[in-house]
């Protein structure tokens with residue numbers, strides 16, 4: 001009889017091992033441990049056992065019951081953990097969330113504006129859709145000037161144009177603000193250039209303007225030098241080469257010496273000059289009292305040289321693998 005109980009225990013455990021779902025486990029529980037299950041009916045056989053053997057039989061029945069209960073609990077928790085999928089290891093490093101970052105041009109602009117702000121220039125902006133008066137006429141560009149050619153500008157149907165330079169902001173500010181004025185403005189400009197490594201039909205400029213009593217070329221030079229030192233380092237230099245712009249007199253091209261791959265090189269960054277008295281007069285500002293300087297720098301030039309980017313098109317292809325580097 002006791003040997004039979006061993007066989008029964010074996011049978012129960014084998015059939016339990018194949019139960020891996022809640023439903024089959026429950027069927028097994030009813031069949032073996034339930035009130036009409038196999039264990040109950042085995043207990044009923046106690047009366048058939050000889051009196052001398054009864055204590056041993058009773059003990060064996062207890063251990064059988066314990067063994068089946070334990071095995072059942074164990075199998076239940078195994079089935080449960082298998083169904084809830086692979087265990088999650090909360091100590092594993094998480095998947096990267098792919099946080100975005102500021103575009104290298106936006107960052108460069110923010111850095112440039114910050115340097116000029118420290119020198120007392122108030123950051124401002126102007127519209128990208130402009131009229132010819134702000135883009136040319138008020139800037140002393142004659143009606144017949146080749147810069148106005150339709151092939152070099154984005155004129156809009158129904159009038160107006162996309163600004164071709166941020167010098168428009170000089171006019172926008174001076175027509176509303178009486179001098180003294182000291183502003184810096186960054187933004188997009190548009191020219192229908194064929195795209196290549198150094199040309200794009202949209203790019204960014206930073207414009208500066210300071211109009212006050214007694215502003216001279218020396219202030220212009222020291223402002224640009226102050227910027228170069230703050231932005232490119234104390235060894236940076238500024239070079240001004242005589243040039244021509246309709247809205248400044250005298251005018252100059254600005255070069256700055258910056259460190260590129262460890263070597264100092266001159267890079268042409270834009271134009272500058274003393275605001276032409278004609279510009280001030282057309283805005284009803286007396287050039288006998290007020291003088292000023294202006295400058296316009298190319299942002300892409302600065303960013304590309306600084307980071308060793310050799311093709312402007314890469315900046316605007318929105319390839320995250322490229323942009324993530326800066």
Ligand code: DAH
Nearest residue numbers: 165167271272273294295296
């Ligand atoms: N607007 C000029 C350009 O796009 C650059 C420039 C030259 C801006 C001289 C200035 C300036 O403010 O004084 O080529």
